[in-house]
Amino acid sequence: MEILRATDYQVLSNMAAEIVAREVNSKPDCVLGLATGSTPIGLYKQLAQLHNTGKLSLSRIYGINLDEYVGLSAEHKLSYQHYMWYNFYNLIKADARHVNIPNGLAEDLKKECERYDAVIKSLGGIDLQILGIGANGHIGFNEPAEVFIKNTHVVQLHESTRKMNARFFDNMNQVPTSAITIGIGAIMRAKKILLLASGHDKSTALHKMLHSDITPQIPATILQLHSNVTIIADEESLG
Numbered sequence: 001m002e003i004l005r006a007t008d009y010q011v012l013s014n015m016a017a018e019i020v021a022r023e024v025n026s027k028p029d030c031v032l033g034l035a036t037g038s039t040p041i042g043l044y045k046q047l048a049q050l051h052n053t054g055k056l057s058l059s060r061i062y063g064i065n066l067d068e069y070v071g072l073s074a075e076h077k078l079s080y081q082h083y084m085w086y087n088f089y090n091l092i093k094a095d096a097r098h099v100n101i102p103n104g105l106a107e108d109l110k111k112e113c114e115r116y117d118a119v120i121k122s123l124g125g126i127d128l129q130i131l132g133i134g135a136n137g138h139i140g141f142n143e144p145a146e147v148f149i150k151n152t153h154v155v156q157l158h159e160s161t162r163k164m165n166a167r168f169f170d171n172m173n174q175v176p177t178s179a180i181t182i183g184i185g186a187i188m189r190a191k192k193i194l195l196l197a198s199g200h201d202k203s204t205a206l207h208k209m210l211h212s213d214i215t216p217q218i219p220a221t222i223l224q225l226h227s228n229v230t231i232i233a234d235e236e237s238l239g
């Protein structure tokens with residue numbers, strides 16, 4: 001794993017945008033695995049700026065999001081569908097046909113998971129997967145568990161994850177208890193992985209990801225087995 005140290009969040013976002021831009025320039029219709037959360041917001045902003053100033057064209061990319069809360073509609077302000085349009089896709093006037101996000105309102109969630117895996121397969125897999133990392137070591141919503149789950153699945157969110165994400169909701173009761181997440185299989189099959197970490201509350205997870213034995217109790221440790229991982233981390237998260 002290559003670790004790039006960023007002096008601050010803005011630098012981290014710019015460095016990440018450079019790597020994504022390189023990918024898009026070499027393959028304009030590449031498949032980007034996209035993450036939500038606080039960490040990639042600066043990256044999306046920087047990418048949109050490059051796109052809107054004619055320095056990069058994002059018009060042919062395909063996006064595959066990692067996850068979505070179960071029970072939130074696309075219009076819900078805290079759904080990841082809403083997040084992606086608000087923070088990225090609207091800014092680049094994306095073609096909705098190139099946007100893929102699990103449907104957390106699907107009547108049959110198991111079928112939705114199968115559909116999502118089929119979409120990933122039909123696009124030929126992910127070229128560059130952007131990841132954040134949870135304080136508990138999760139990637140996407142692959143939470144600490146007894147085993148690594150390969151395929152897209154419904155997951156019960158850990159209390160620690162719900163508490164972390166409660167900052168966005170009015171109160172803890174509103175935080176969804178489950179989500180759909182792509183599995184470890186699709187993440188590990190991505191040709192390249194770019195993991196971003198910012199802030200002191202990620203330092204333990206980052207350290208464990210790099211140095212612990214590989215275990216589903218710290219899902220990010222599986223990335224030790226991937227041959228092309230770049231980590232961009234700021235000073236605070238590197239400790």
Ligand code: PGA
Pocket residue numbers: 036037038039040132133134135138139140
């Ligand atoms: P964050 O979330 O970017 O909001 O810190 C990352 C994650 O939980 O994967």
